[in-house]
């Protein structure tokens with residue numbers, strides 16, 4: 001057994017032993033090759049084999065393993081589950097409402113592009129599905145996958161499902177209108193919107209984590225480090241927390257900073273190759289050391 005297989009297998013047994021709740025948050029990937037269309041799950045996954053060669057996915061057919069007992073259409077969402085799930089479930093309404101919230105918060109248009117949510121009642125079934133079809137994914141509680149034509153989320157129905165689906169659905173809404181959004185900002189905004197609405201984007205866990213790191217003297221905000229990230233699997237808790245912190249600072253401090261992030265997202269919609277946010281902030285705020293200080297102060301004030 002090679003090392004990769006060992007890791008995967010031990011992850012399976014660990015998961016069964018200590019439960020899926022111990023797995024960390026989001027797994028997120030983009031597949032470069034196109035699925036032929038997005039009119040239905042069977043058609044989407046008929047092309048699994050073609051994708052697999054480019055993306056390292058399994059060559060097994062996915063359609064048989066997908067939850068398909070019920071399907072609900074709610075706004076942009078197409079919710080497929082292997083258990084009865086009322087269309088008016090409070091969480092489903094909340095996820096639907098997030099489309100307008102995100103659009104208003106970031107001054108982005110809304111899209112009608114379907115976002116497919118595949119919900120597994122049994123966490124072990126979800127784990128088996130991910131192991132079978134996305135063997136190179138890190139073990140995470142939920143996955144978001146984007147191809148040229150499809151936005152899809154996979155998640156088990158467990159204790160933290162609300163937080164996980166708010167996070168992954170944010171990816172879906174963002175990618176429907178800003179497909180070229182950089183990884184760090186995508187994750188920072190998903191962390192911002194994953195908290196329940198009354199928290200207004202404030203993520204207590206991340207704030208406490210970063211405050212602790214500041215006190216230890218082991219961390220400083222630096223946006224350029226985030227901008228270098230290209231692989232979601234390489235993102236640590238520090239990265240997720242810092243990405244959230246920058247998003248919160250941009251959206252919850254001054255109108256000028258809000259305009260910078262809105263302008264950046266607008267430009268990304270037209271062309272993913274545009275002036276990075278760090279350069280835009282240098283124009284607005286001055287040298288990086290000034291911005292770092294401002295973000296530190298913001299964190300300390302929370």
Ligand SMILES: [Zn+2]
Nearest residue numbers: 026028187190
């Ligand atoms: Zn994510």
